[in-house]
Every structure is written in C-alpha cells, then in structure tokens.
Amino acid sequence: MSIPYNEYIAKKFTVVIVGGGVVGCAIAYELSRHKINDVLLLERNDTIPGINQSSRNGGVIHSGIYYPKSVEPLKAALCIQGNDLMYDFCRHFNVPCKQTGKLILATNPQEDEYLHFFYGIGQENNVSGLRMLTGAEAKHMEPNLSEHVTLAIYVPSCGSVALDPFVTKLHTIADQYGVIFQTASNVTGITIQANGFALTVDQAGQQETVECETLINAAGLYADEIAKMVNEESPYEIEGTRGDLAEFDCNLRPDVNTSGMHLYPAPFCYDNETKETVDEKPEKLLELLKAGKVTKTLGTHVSPVFVKDGDAWSITKVTGVGPLKTMETGKEDYETNFHPMSDFANKVRPYFPNLKETDLRPRFSGIMAVLKGKTDFVIERDKKYPQCINLVGMDSPAWTAALAIAEYVHTLYRR
Numbered sequence: 001m002s003i004p005y006n007e008y009i010a011k012k013f014t015v016v017i018v019g020g021g022v023v024g025c026a027i028a029y030e031l032s033r034h035k036i037n038d039v040l041l042l043e044r045n046d047t048i049p050g051i052n053q054s055s056r057n058g059g060v061i062h063s064g065i066y067y068p069k070s071v072e073p074l075k076a077a078l079c080i081q082g083n084d085l086m087y088d089f090c091r092h093f094n095v096p097c098k099q100t101g102k103l104i105l106a107t108n109p110q111e112d113e114y115l116h117f118f119y120g121i122g123q124e125n126n127v128s129g130l131r132m133l134t135g136a137e138a139k140h141m142e143p144n145l146s147e148h149v150t151l152a153i154y155v156p157s158c159g160s161v162a163l164d165p166f167v168t169k170l171h172t173i174a175d176q177y178g179v180i181f182q183t184a185s186n187v188t189g190i191t192i193q194a195n196g197f198a199l200t201v202d203q204a205g206q207q208e209t210v211e212c213e214t215l216i217n218a219a220g221l222y223a224d225e226i227a228k229m230v231n232e233e234s235p236y237e238i239e240g241t242r243g244d245l246a247e248f249d250c251n252l253r254p255d256v257n258t259s260g261m262h263l264y265p266a267p268f269c270y271d272n273e274t275k276e277t278v279d280e281k282p283e284k285l286l287e288l289l290k291a292g293k294v295t296k297t298l299g300t301h302v303s304p305v306f307v308k309d310g311d312a313w314s315i316t317k318v319t320g321v322g323p324l325k326t327m328e329t330g331k332e333d334y335e336t337n338f339h340p341m342s343d344f345a346n347k348v349r350p351y352f353p354n355l356k357e358t359d360l361r362p363r364f365s366g367i368m369a370v371l372k373g374k375t376d377f378v379i380e381r382d383k384k385y386p387q388c389i390n391l392v393g394m395d396s397p398a399w400t401a402a403l404a405i406a407e408y409v410h411t412l413y414r415r
C-alpha cells in the first residue's frame, strides 16, 4: 500500500521502519501479523528490496554452525531459528527454495582442526543432522572433490532460496495487512519529539516530515548513520566489505558439482587491521574474535543458486562461486577492480579442482554491512532515546535469520 505524501505527513505513525531490505520487510510482515496498525516503511531506493545487500547476496540458507554462542549469541540463536522459519515460510507461500545440504571441507591438518572446532560449535548450537565424514566419504557424496580433501562436515539443513521472491512475498503480505511502503524516500534527518521522532524525508528533492512513536532502524549499510541521526553519541561504525560473485552455466559443465550441494572450504579469520589471514589455533581465534580483533569468513564456496527460467525459478541451471572479498571499497562501489575469473578458480581449486577459469563469468558483487569491533548482530534500543530500536551489523546470516530477527524485534517492541 502506498499513499500520497499529503495524506501520510498529516498523521503520526505508530512505527516507522527505515529500510526495505529483507530485515525491514520481515519486520513489517511480523508487526502486521500481530495487527500493529499505522506502520510505515521508508525505502530510499525505487524498489523493494532495492539494490543493497538483500538483492546482492548468495541466497544460502545457513545452518548456524559457524557462530560460537560465547561470541555471537544472537547469530547462533537467530540463524538456527531463522533457518526453520525460512523453510516453513517458503513451503507455505510457494517461494522457491531447496534444502540441498552442504559439505565443509578440509585439505590440510590446520583445516582439520578448524573443522573439529566448528563441528563442536554446531553441536553446541543444536544444528540438526551434522555428520563428520572422511575425505573418501565426502568424495563418495561429491565425486568432483579433490583427492586432497581429508575431512568434511556434512550439514543437511543448509539450502538455497530465490532472492527476489522471498522479499517480494514478505512485502506483499505486509502490504495486504496494511503496512504502507514508501519507496524513493530517503531519510536525511531525525529530530526528537516529546513522544517519538520527526523524520525529514527527501522524495525527489522535496523535503517532507514524517512523525512516529517508535522508529525501527533497519537501514543495513547505513544503519550507523540513522543511529547517529537519533543520537549523535551512538557508537556504531559500519564498514562496507565487498564480495564479488562469479557463476558457471551448469549446462556447459554438467560434469562438475554433480551432488548439487553447497561446497565450502574450512572457515578462517583475517586481521581487522592488516586484512591478512590469521593462522592461529581455534581457541586463540575465539579470543581474538571476542576482542574484535579478527573477522571470521566462510571462504569462497561453490553454491547452487536460483535463477529465473521463463516464468519459473530453477536451481539446476547456474552454480555460484564466491564471494571473493575486496576490502576498503566503501559502501557504494560495486564495480571497481572486480576480481578476474582466474582468482575464483584458484580459490576453489584446493578442494574442487575440475572447475576451470574459462567456465566462469561474473555474477555480481554485494557489499556487506560489517560492524567495526563486534561480530554479532546488535539489536537494541538506543540508550538515550529508547523509542528507537537499532539493528546494526546485519551482515551474514541476516538473510537466513530475517524471520527470527523480526520475531525478536517484535518481542523487544512489546516489552
């Protein structure tokens, strides 16, 4: 539902959500399901979900194996809950998704050690159906794996979902339940009122004011900026981390990735200052993660993706390869120095040698909203102006976790 400005500026909304990515749309869906009236969502792009993280990601439904509860309690809880909710939602509303399963692969003794560590995390987090496999057992599941694979974790709850249909479905249902979606609406300023907020909104160069009792900041890469508009002492700082993605046509290489599973290397960490890989024991990495000195990354993976095939969506036409990270390109640069295809083939070669550089073509790049100094999601009320709920550092796995995040925000809102 969308209404003319002169109608909506006249009223005070119960809730305004800033940001129409998957997180903002899931919150709109959740609030509308609970019959909270007078909700407005403002999105600065012309479309929902816009051009940011939610339309430029891998579409992987993560399992929750990567998040140690002692460091990332919200990611641990919300990813696992979100995984279940995502499959239920997609089945119920006919959104294309598939529980493909995944193998996380080690090719040397250090990676063996990391796999044992993350297997332990997965068990602690109650990720369902995990199995540790020998290299031979993994190769039996996916014959294109390298001879050098020594160990693997089989993760059956991992899968893929079609990007656009998922967000569109959230948007459509919330819209039907009465949420007002206003696109091309850029929030440029916020002032504090006795009982809420007044937002300055730029629409095609025209400045309007929108008032609300509660403000939900789901602005992704720009959530730090919205938080500072509310409270200039807000501590968050988001760094854009670009990930370039490539793909290959499954019809041209039907002989690779015959299992149709996600294939991931062992995760690793890089130093936040130097951006170099940190080769430490898992326990030491955990300490460094807690201290905000390193960032964990899942590595360059081979992943089945949904693409439009006529009027339908197919997961058997294209396989994604990526991401390859490009640091310090900021929040806007999706193009400069896109990695050459040889980089992608080289990255996966240790565990997946049959893929050639010439099989690959660029897919797209996305920029992840990484919060400086903290690796978990931050979902909390502003300390000075508690009528504002901030969602900051909504990097991976916020796509998977979106429905669980929305439930969490609804509970926080009710409290």
Ligand SMILES: Cc1cc2nc3c(=O)[nH]c(=O)nc-3n(C[C@H](O)[C@H](O)[C@H](O)COP(=O)(O)OP(=O)(O)OC[C@H]3O[C@@H](n4cnc5c(N)ncnc54)[C@H](O)[C@@H]3O)c2cc1C
Residues within 6 Å of the ligand: 018, 019, 020, 021, 022, 023, 024, 042, 043, 044, 045, 049, 050, 051, 052, 053, 054, 055, 056, 057, 058, 059, 060, 061, 062, 185, 186, 187, 188, 218, 219, 220, 221, 222, 223, 226, 242, 243, 244, 323, 365, 366, 367, 368, 369, 394, 395, 396, 397, 398, 399, 400, 401
């Ligand atoms: C390359 C890549 C691969 C990824 N792969 C996966 C994956 O496979 N699985 C997974 O679970 N997660 C993945 N992620 C993470 C996932 O995409 C994000 O966590 C998720 O999409 C975040 O959604 P969001 O709604 O918070 O942010 P966004 O999608 O970025 O949405 C925020 C919205 O806020 C709007 N906005 C910002 N400022 C303003 C303003 N001032 N006024 C109005 N509107 C504003 C923006 O226009 C934007 O549309 C990946 C991310 C990247 C970049």
